[in-house]
Amino acid sequence: MNSVPVDPNNGQKMPVEKAPDTRGHLILWIKKYRPIAWLGFLITSLILFITWMPSPLRRIIWNGLVARGILSSMLLVFGLLAVSLVWSIGQRLDVWAFLFFNLRGSRPFWLDRMMSAFTQIGSGITALVIALILFLSGRRLTATELILGTLSLWIVVELVKALVRRSRPFIKVTQTRIVGYPAIGRSFPSGHTSQVFFMATMMALHIQTSFWLVFMLYAIALIVGVTRIYIGAHYPRDVLAGAILGTVWGLLGGLVDGYIMIGNG
Numbered sequence: 001m002n003s004v005p006v007d008p009n010n011g012q013k014m015p016v017e018k019a020p021d022t023r024g025h026l027i028l029w030i031k032k033y034r035p036i037a038w039l040g041f042l043i044t045s046l047i048l049f050i051t052w053m054p055s056p057l058r059r060i061i062w063n064g065l066v067a068r069g070i071l072s073s074m075l076l077v078f079g080l081l082a083v084s085l086v087w088s089i090g091q092r093l094d095v096w097a098f099l100f101f102n103l104r105g106s107r108p109f110w111l112d113r114m115m116s117a118f119t120q121i122g123s124g125i126t127a128l129v130i131a132l133i134l135f136l137s138g139r140r141l142t143a144t145e146l147i148l149g150t151l152s153l154w155i156v157v158e159l160v161k162a163l164v165r166r167s168r169p170f171i172k173v174t175q176t177r178i179v180g181y182p183a184i185g186r187s188f189p190s191g192h193t194s195q196v197f198f199m200a201t202m203m204a205l206h207i208q209t210s211f212w213l214v215f216m217l218y219a220i221a222l223i224v225g226v227t228r229i230y231i232g233a234h235y236p237r238d239v240l241a242g243a244i245l246g247t248v249w250g251l252l253g254g255l256v257d258g259y260i261m262i263g264n265g
Contacts (some may be wrong), residue, residue: 033261046151069128097236102227119227122192161186183233193225201250
């Protein structure tokens with residue numbers, strides 16, 4: 001029979017030390033290192049996806065990027081320069097513009113619900129659904145590039161977030177109105193905005209569309225960017241940087257397509 005230890009000085013029972021809670025330690029570790037864990041998951045997913053791709057397709061994409069290396073680097077640097085805006089002196093203007101979209105005017109319940117739903121167009125789940133539709137409709141190369149571009153763009157966004165470490169607006173701006181659940185992670189750049197602008201650019205380059213359809217694609221992307229401010233998740237400069245970065249990533253995919261057409265010509 002187990003006996004409870006007794007303090008010899010006062011005769012009172014001493015507290016028994018409990019064994020370390022492994023599950024609790026794991027939860028604390030995940031909370032502390034969430035960005036690192038998420039980035040590791042994304043990199044692993046990208047590696048697995050590239051491994052799954054047929055070898056000829058991997059060579060085509062790699063050769064396309066190498067053949068346009070200078071232009072690709074310039075576009076990427078342009079996107080990263082936009083990210084550096086977070087260190088400028090425009091924070092006060094950024095907060096003013098954020099509060100304008102986040103608080104100004106009427107905010108009925110139906111509009112909150114609509115904006116919360118519309119913002120999900122920039123999620124990874126939407127990209128996965130679109131890729132599945134493209135794959136089943138016979139556009140397998142386009143579907144592959146969409147998934148590859150989404151994963152690689154996600155990694156870039158998470159890396160920039162980890163480097164810049166800008167807090168969400170509701171942490172610094174007390175007047176912030178949050179619609180739905182508070183966004184997690186860092187604020188700069190907007191991942192949803194970068195994703196939706198990437199998809200708009202990619203669709204405009206891949207699919208033979210009219211001017212008005214392209215206009216509609218970018219109008220939807222712009223509205224998604226506005227929803228990120230409306231629900232209290234991002235500053236305007238987060239959205240602007242996300243739009244630039246997503247567009248650059250879509251143009252990089254267009255360079256690969258150009259190389260494929262040259263190679264098949």
